[in-house]
Amino acid sequence: MADVIKMPKMSDTMTEGVLAKWHKKVGDKVKSGDVLAEVETDKATMDMESYWDGTLLYVGVEEGQAVPVDAIMAVIGKEGEDYKAALEAEKSGSQDSASPKAESKDDAPKAEDKKEEAAATQGGGLSEEELAAKGVTVIRMPLLSDTMTEGVIAEWHKKVGDKVKDDDVLADVETDKATMEVMGYATGTLLHIGVEKGQAAKVNGIIAIVGPEGTDVSGILAGGSAPAPKAESEAPKEEKQAATADSSSSAPVAESSSDSRVKASPLAKKIAKDKGIDLAQVAGSAEGGRIIKKDIENFKPAAAPAKTESASAPAAEKSAAPAPVIPQFVGEVKFTEQPVSQMRKVIAKRLAESLFTAPHFYLTISIDMDNAMAARTAINTVAPVKVSFNDIVIKAVAVALKQHPAVNSSWGGDKIRFNEHTNIGVAMAVEDGLLVPVVRFADGKSLSHISAEVKDFGAKAKAKKLQPADWEGSTFTVSNLGMFGIDEFTSIINSPDGAILSVGAIQQVPVVKNGAVVPGNVMKLTLGCDHRVVDGATGAAFLQTLKGLLEEPIRLLA
DSSP: EEEEEEEEOOOOTSSEEEEESOOOOOOEEEEETTTTEEEESSSSSEEOOOOOOOOEEEEOOOOTOOTTTEEEEEEESTTOOOOHHHHHHHHHHHHHOOOOOOOTTTTHHHHHHHHHHHHTTTTTOOHHHHHHTTTEEEOOOOOOOOOOEEEEEESSSSOOEEETTTTTTEEEESSEEEEEEEEOOOOOEEEEEEEEOOEEEEOOOEEEEEEEOOOOOOOHHHTTTSSSSGGGSSSOOOSTTOOOOTTTTTTTOOOOGGGGGBBBOOOHHHHHHHHOOOGGOOOOOOOGGOBBHHHHHHHOOOOOOOOOOOOOOOOOOOOSSSSOOOOOEEEOOOOOOOOOHHHHHHHHHHHHHHHHHHHHEEEEEEEEHHHHHHHHHHHTOOOSOOHHHHHHHHHHHHHHHOOOOOTOOOOOOOSSEEEOOOOOEEEETTTTTOOEEEETTGGGHHHHHHHHHHHHHHHHHHHOOOOOHHHSSOOOEEEEEEGGGGOOOOOOOOOOOOOEEEEEEEEEEEEEEETEEEEEEEEEEEEEEEEOOOOHHHHHHOOOOOHHHHGGGGGOOO
């Protein structure tokens, strides 16, 4: 009997997967262990292997389509075997499943009639299914992060008519987290570009089509599948978003037409565009003369002649008692606007959802840091990596959470999850917003280990090289603005965490010890709590434990 292949659950948080690429087609022979397809999960792109031998009889999911876990994807059996019975048995056993429907033999003629009618109304263009059989690949906007809903095309590396190989980079896409490269995984000619540079496309929306040269793709486009008209008949439009409201600027900067021939990283191109720098004037320091971020930041254009303004006041007529002359000052109202980045869009959305969904309350406590400062000095004399006060706070938080699991929890609507592991999110400011990479199982790691991991995350965050696995799965978050001299502040909870700790600067202030006023070093901590899972007394008890650990840091090493 034929074997039905369903979407496997490839990670603990996976609810659906996107079929990135099929490695087999209907009629191909399949052996156990062969890679059938590549599936894009919420964590990464993984290979889906076959556990059966036979022939691929049926494929029910197109490339780029999102499929729920346990939904039917394909059928493997003996060559020529009727697989309809196996599909019907699976459907009858799970009526609520969102699996794709198999096309019965009786319905096939009707479907073919509909395709022919659609083709006739579309000027003879072929449908997507017919084009796939002819070797045409529809490239859709991939899901590049767990929070991504759309992507902005930052740069096209190919134009319509160019030859494309399956490992070529087609475009750079700006997501809410970083700028990433999109590969076509197809060989042929670039027949259509559906999204212009600078425009956004929804996840799974058509962005390009690759296939044999001269193939008619009007069947897909006329059906409304593509978000933009055919690029073959349009000249590339200049980006209007680079313009600012400063219409009186003496030297408006236009994007250089030679940018496409200049070797530069996507981030360098974006910064150059934002600053109005012509890449042709920048010398690249990377391999092969490639321009990178630091080249743009260090670029100094030739000094432009400064404008001179006539600010001289009219000469006052000589008189016996001359009136005071007020100098004339002429100002100019001007401003610039720029589109909201994908990262800023998601930050705004998620923080608004957290603040207006979770009832926040805050608890503040003062910590005597004298012993912690002495301990840090002693640790750094022997530690392989320099340990910061933030590293000590992360370690202390993780240890305290093991004693207060209610604070290490999250709201689930009809249930509360009490996490037994301590994954500490560390809020990091980057150029376009905020990222929160996660130090996993922090309670079991040494201070040197935590310090090295946080430094590595910081370097990756600034270079926009963090991957989805780096920022997912936190159970508690630490946000530190002490290095900026902030005494104390409150933070919005990083959903779905149940709490967040705001860390202020260490301040030298007078304190009372043994009945005498002496100089002291005090740091204020503010705990933001989701009142649905953390009560006031629960949060206060956690802060008391945290205070004890930081004021006697030797307990962290025991």
